[in-house]
Every structure is written in structure tokens, then in C-alpha cells.
Amino acid sequence: MASFCRWCSAWARACASRRRRRPSASWRAGSAPLSTTRAPELASLRQLRQALAVLQPSALACVRARCPLCGPTLLVRLNHSEQGVRCVRCGASAVHLSLGAVLRATCPDLRRRDAYELSARGPLVAWLRREVRSLTLSEYLPDVPAGTVRGGVRSEDVQRLSFADASFDLVTHTEVLEHVPDDRRALAELQRVLRPGGLMLFTVPLHDAGCTRERARRHGDRIEHLLEPAWHTDPLRGGAGILVYRDYGRDLPARVRAAGFGEVALQLPHPPLPWLPPRAVVVARKDLA
Template sequence: MLLPAYNGGHRLAWRVGEYLGAVRRGRFSRCAACGRWGPNLYRRWVIRPELERRSGVSPRAAEAWALKESGDCVHCGAKLRARRIAEVILRLYPVGDPPRPAPSIRRWVESAEARALLVAEVNEVEGLHRQLLRLPSFRPSEFRDDAPPGEVVDGVRCEHLERLTYESESFDLLITSETLEHVPDLSAALAEILRVLRPGGRHFFTAPILPGVSQTFPRAVLRGDGTIEHLAPPVSHPGGDWGYPVFTELGEDFPAILRLAGFEVETAFGPLREDDVCQVYCCRKPADGPRST
């Protein structure tokens, strides 16, 4: 009887501290995902000391990384990175006559313009996912290493960014968040994303590009027998020494890599700074480029 009460008391104390922190720092905003006004709850502990040590980030950059991975909307749970992706969607896909940004994704999905779009998501973006489920043509999927791409497990479609099973030119918009660094073959993933987008279609995503990493480099490679060869000290998310392995350390040159892959690139909420590492990358497939085969 005492242990549940003790744990419950600690959870309550943590939550009160998160609310007080939002008040002290003035972290209040209208959530672009759900549209409601309220505090954004910061959790410094989401960036664990081992992850911080292995990644080699400064304390200030680690705090910014923690804000990116928390800053939760108290109503819908959307993290800062999800809310920023939502803001980009609202800006680049206006609705109405004359066209203007909807006040939230919750309202946006009700519009005829949004409901005419074919939208895919690879790996759930918390907070944003729940609102997008209301789109009739929304196609969410999750990566599972124990299921082949295209298989449905427990009602959820499985996809791998290196080997998407969708037909070419299937989507107007594809969304990922904190995923590309975990793909063994980044070039193959970018080529697949480009393939499944319609001409003029977009890929919106966030990725852990940290100040001080000037050039993208491979941290590990996947061997043919399924084992991982580490080319640099191993890093996994979210624990540092446990979780999903990082295959590619993305550097500040990453936008140039995206352009070489065939995308037109815009960086929202930039530039990358030590106190703000939550940029949204907006990659557009050229409308007049070669058609996918």
C-alpha cells in the first residue's frame, strides 16, 4: 500500500515542478496540433547523461535537445518537434478562400483541401498523429525489425524507409521525425522517399543535427549477416547505450545532402543554434523533375 502512494506522490511532485517551470520560463503557447492554449512542460531528464556524454554535446545544447524532445502540450502531449511540424503544415498547406493557415491541425483536417491530400507517416509523431488519423487518406506505419515491409501487425502497417512498399508517386506529403539517423542506408531512404512522393510533394521531418557536427558521417554500418559494425563510438537513442542505434550522425551539411538527393530544401525555425536544435526540414520533390519509375 505504501509503495503505490510513494510513487504517486513522486509523480505528482514532478508534474507540479513541470508546471512551475513553465510559469517561471513563460513557456505558454497555443498548440499548432490541437489548437488549445496552455503550458509546455519541459523535462530535462529525457536527454540522459549517458546520451549526452556519448553525443559530446555541450550542456546548453543538451538543454535545447531536451526541449525538442519534451516541451509537451499539456492537452495533447505534442512535443516541441511535433508542434513545429504542425506549424509548417499549416503554413505551407493553407485552406479556405482566400487561402490562409488554419488555426490548428485539429481544424485543418476538417478542410476540403486537407482531406484531398494523400498523407503518409512513418513512425508515430506523438500529438500530431492523433489529429491526422481523422484524414480519410492518412496512411500511418511503424518500423518493426521482426516484420517485412508492407505487412500489417496488430492492425498497424509496417514499413522500412529503405524499402517502402508504396507505389511510386503515391503521396502529397510524407512525415517522419527523429528517424533518418536510425536508417542503415540513408541514401536508399532518401531515394525511396523521393520515389513515393508525387511531383511537388513534400517530406517534412526533424532530425538530431547538433551544433558542432559540421559534416555528416557514418557512425555504424549494417553487415550482410545482420550484425552492426561500429565505425565510431556507438550511440543509441534514447538512452545513449540502449535503444535504436544511430547509423548516421547528421551534420550541418545535411541540407546540401538533401539537395544532392534531388529535393528542394527549406529549413524552418533555423538556423541551427546551440540554444535551438529543433529545426523542421521541408523537402519538396520538384514539380517539373523526372517522374519516378
């Protein structure tokens, strides 16, 4: 709780400082470099401001726990949704916590792995940087050719990856496939870039239904909506959000196996997260042959 209180205190001091002092013209224009000593503090303050924006006082709770990404910590619940549970130290969400716990249990030899993560920032990325032998990151930037780096971020379309066959030992992604128009092609591409025996761990929202339900289809530049459009928040670009193309059901493991993977299983984190129903992580292994 002390860490959370210090976090709140730092945020309050920063707010008071902004009220007392107008930024310089160069700061407002964005030309002044960000001090490396202040960058972590400002990042934490941004996280806290985002957290306070969704705070439901009746849900506020915290508990001592061990974060799989950063160690002993406090988990805080800011509201009654899954998105409201965070690690106070590293900011990991419930999804990151679940994937991190399952990855630690499944893959103890992380330091021997060349990994590919389908995002370019966040607590999971920071942890993987420390743990794996090498880490490749990317985001989907629709106006940037695959394999091109813009603003320090590599652009990749998971349906048509620019990597050579057998490039990685480990692939991770969280809440991505439901936003991909052709997820079967994406799964086949991810299987292609894995080395024999390589692992893919990922999460998607899972629904209590026997079969995956398609919500939309893409025909060139046109989108056909089969159901009322649903959107998820876009942490990279903001705006209206990212379209959900499907609701995954209990057939998801079979869908992954059909893309060429051998062993596929749904695994739950242990110990389970407080306050929330278990969040399953898909663990898929590419055959050795």
C-alpha cells in the same frame, strides 16, 4: 494551469483507486476489454506518469500558448531538456510542435493531401488524421514483411518501401533518419513514393558541424561501430533503445537534394517555442517534371 491541475488530480484519484482495489483475474490477464469511455483518461494518466518520471522541480514552468496541433493550451516544461517540453492538452513534444507549426505554414491545403507518416501513434498522428484527406501509417517491424499489418500496425522498411510510385502528396517523419542504416536509399525511396510537387517534412537532431558524421555502418547482419555507440529511446518497443547511425551536420539539405528532391530548405517554427533554441524542420519538395 487548471487543465494541468485537473490532470494531476485525476492521476492521484486513479492511484488511490488502485491502492484500494486489486484488479480482477481477467484484467490482470489482459482479456478484459478497455472501456472506450475510460481509454482517453487512462492514456492521459500514462502520459502524466511518464512525465513525472523525468520531472526536475527546478525546471518546472508553464506558459499559455497556441499548439499547432490542438489550439489554445499550456506548454509545460518538466525538465531542462528538449524532451521535457510538452503540450498539456495533446501531449505533443517540442519536435511535434515544431513540425506542426512549419507544416501549417507550408501546406495550407492539407485537406487535399494523401499523407504518409512514418509512425503509427502519437499526437502528430492524431492531428494528421483530422487534417488530411487520407493517412497511411507504418512502423519498422524487422520480423514482419513490408506491407504486412500485424496488430493493426503496417510494417515498412523505409529503405525498401512497398508502396507504388507517386502514392502520396505529403510525407512526414520525426527523428527517424538518424536510425536508418542507409539514409540515402531511404531518402530516394521517399522521393519515389511522392507525387510530382509533393512535400516531405521531417526532423532529425542537427549538429553544428559542416558535414554529417557517420557513427556506425551495417554490413549484412553485422554492425561496424565507427564511434562510441549512441542510442535513442524507442517509444514503440522500449528496451535498450535505437542505435544512432549518424550525426547530421549542415550538409543535410544537400544530402536530401542528392536523393532527387528539388527545393530543400531548413525552416524554423514561428512563433518560436519558449525555453528552447529553435528546432529546424527540413522541407523538401519533389519537382513537378
